[in-house]
Amino acid sequence: MEIVLAIGIGVLVSSGVWLIFRPRTFQIVIGLSLLSYAVNLFIIAMGRLKTEAAPILSAGGVGDPGRYADPLPQALVLTAIVISFATTALLLVVLIASRGLTGTDHVDGRELDR
Amino acid sequence: MVAPVAVPLFASAAMLVLGGDRRTLNAVLNVASVAALVGIAIALLRGADASPDGLLGVYRLGDWPAPFAIVLVVDRLTAIMLLLTSLLASATLIFSLARWHRVGAHFHSLFQLLLMGLNGAFLTGDLFNLFVFFEVLLAASYGLALHGSGTARVTTGMHYIIVNLVASLLFLIGVSLIYGVTGTLNMADLATRIPAIRAEDRALLETGAAVLGIAFLTKAGMWPMCFWLPRIYAVAPPPVAALFAILTKVGVYIILRLWLLLFGDHAGSSAHFGGELLLIGGMATIVFGAIGCLASQDMARLAAYSVLVSSGTALSAIAMGSVGMTGGALYYLVSSTLGLAAFFLLIELIERGREPGADLLAVTRELYGEEDELDDAKATGIEIPASMAALGGAFICCTLIISGLPPLSGFVAKFALLTAALNSQPNSIPIAAWIFLVILILSGLATLIATTRAGIHALWASPDRAVPSVRLVEIIPIVALILFCAAQTMQAGTVMRYTLAAAESLYTPHDYLRGVLGAENAPQNYWREAR
């Protein structure tokens, strides 16, 4: 199970890194989305894996930490999801604005010389 | 103590509720908030100095006990950074009131939110909370860098955003890795846990720290992660660029804080992790920045490369790892940030007179400006020959501060650094100190040559240039910034004592740990034992 998730994270990171080295802005947006999935899964992994142990207390009262998945990384991921959503949106708009101003979708604002 | 974060937050929220288009109202709110911040920062600075252990206090947000929830910590270092931020903010705000705040929408709320992010990053004692505030200040800085739109700004702004997004992802990876190994996010708690970490986990911990370090150093502009910096600083609106002078210093601050806290003398086998790399990288940054200065054709770019020189100097001085050097580095940090901010503002005034046709604002206005009224910008300036003299004088002062010549504060700072480097060990002078000395002096020379050349070119050698029309509100902040530097020189003894005391407590974090974790949780003799 761990190995599956680790490989999954690895492939997401590889695809993402490959894409952010590409010259087209859209590729970079896609790459950053993939990277942020990978990072979110990575953060969850840092709390160790646990199935069927959602951190929702059943009847109230004092919870037993051993019975639940680590809630802190989950809270961190929630914050990270929101932040990466916001920045993706911003990047997209800057991309659109840049495309409107320069007429190309190359990150440098001009095409490579042929 | 939460006020430096809460005041700008409320100010900007009020601006949004009252309507983002009422500029005068927003400007009034903004000025009031910045004035309040200056007052608070001064109070905190005095308070931190008056308290016996240099730690004004620890603010437990939500009233939860320390290592679990988020804490804010004010010590001397934080107080210095807060004061520096608020001084820069007041200068740039006054400058921008002349006309820049009208170039785009929501300038004032973004300005306040940037301050909120900066203050939060300086105050927080929690690693993940630091990430959040980093993102706040970065998001606001994207907004301000793109303020006023225009092709150059949008294209370079895109690079800036992409670089910082990648750095933020690295930041997250580093933080979570450290959490996965140590099980905590609180900086002080982390410092007490690191010496006791299992040997087989140490490699993971150091990887996490290295990833985190790369993220911070990218933001601090260390070579080779600094390629993005000169471009965005050169095209950002001048008051924003001046405020950005402190953004790289946030990276420097974090390195200073975390490196000494987590990997100081007491960190067991991880002590001084990455110190050599930091030193080499810092020096390489100085060299890169100095060469960039010499090669720059226009002044904004020259100033942007000076930012690199400044953060390189601070980083390598920190990496030398002695109280004297760190104290000197802090003094240098304050002086160079103020000087650079003044320089950025000044450049805009000088360039305005030199190439009226190429004025970025004019271009913007022509193409996109139908929604904003910039008509009175040119008309209300006073065309007096005296403004030329004032600009020239201010330019000379900035040059002196940035390149570190007497009599202003830049010289005192470099002198303190050099003395500390040479006295770091009682008998022999390490090779690194010699290299540092040579690089420091040569970089000073390089910036001197570059700025002088640019100054001659701009102020003397163009007889047919128009006298720039400068408004009083635009020259006052520059003069004020230079006066602060002069005051820093006059009171060099006092300021130096303060920065040395700040550095001293960074090297002996016992008080910090006890303050955050509470007397019962912090190991009493922990620091002495580790020695």
Place this chain on the structure above:
Amino acid sequence: MTFDVVFAIIWAVGISCALAAAYQAKFHRLAALIFVGGAGLVTCVSFVWLSAPDLALTQLVVEAVTTVLLVLGLRWLPKRFEKEKGEWADATAGILRWYRVRDIFVAAVAGGGMAVLAYAVMTSPPPDSISNFFVENAYTKGGGTNIVNVILVDFRAFDTLGEITILGIVGLTVFALLRRFRPAADSIPMPEQQRAQDLFDHESGTRQRGATVKSAMAIPALMMAALFPLIIMTALYLLLRGHDLPGGGFVAGVTMAAAFILQYMARGTIWVETHLRILPIRWMGAGLLVAAGVGAAALLFGRPFLTSSFSYVDIPWIGRVPAASAMLFDLGVFALVVGATVLMLIAIAHQSMRSHRAPRASLVNESNIEVR
């Protein structure tokens, strides 16, 4: 943990999606977008699998809204066709090939490194974590059974305050930037499909121009209109139950924003804005004020910023309900998220109106040539 075949199969899909997205992103943007969505769904399923229902929920709605944003953005990108061989000069082609090899190498190293790191941490024994405190005290001192939500709105509410601020900043920046937007010359004309439909209307002689476009959307529009109150109810439900069960201000806010954007899609910008007055910036300001105000209210009671309190309140007809000040904080989060998300979506959606309107003269000529 034991190896699970189903989980492995899900991830086989996820991995293929990621690779396909990387491969398609240059020439087939829509396909790449779909593949990214696939990878996102796999991430989402993994969250459910790994006992993180809150994350799965959030990921799902964020995924949806991000996709809408990206699709709105696609409109403004240039058309790109795969290049013929030999178009580049030999020297340039060589350099490009070298770049590609280098990038593949770097990407492989980065991915491999992350995989090794993740595996190493997951298999090492967990440290004594501070999160035990949260599990033990979430209900007794925080007043909620959903530990993640209690962390977000109470233990680490300062993070959440920062996070919504970021969303607000981005909303403002998007707004400021797009006010100045001018589309590139080659994306000003109407999309090809719409032109073809208009052409069809024109040639049929009996139909009014634009009728096909309208009728193509007729049934979806009806459905979306019917969904509007339903989605709002869902959003409020998610908001209210957040403290005890998966949900919370953020998810609720994004869901609410999705309801608005569906209206925009179904009825068109003009209809919505004549019938609904949404003032996103006010929503944002109010949300920020409420969240920060709840935090500051604690100061009045002599407690630190963001200290929460909770008790049980008897409401007639409903009975005894828990009331935590943290829920009010969540309400602030909700308002800000609605405001910021709607602001971003509307700002981008408005551009399509602007492009038909702004350089009117040239546009009219161009489309007339096509039509006649």
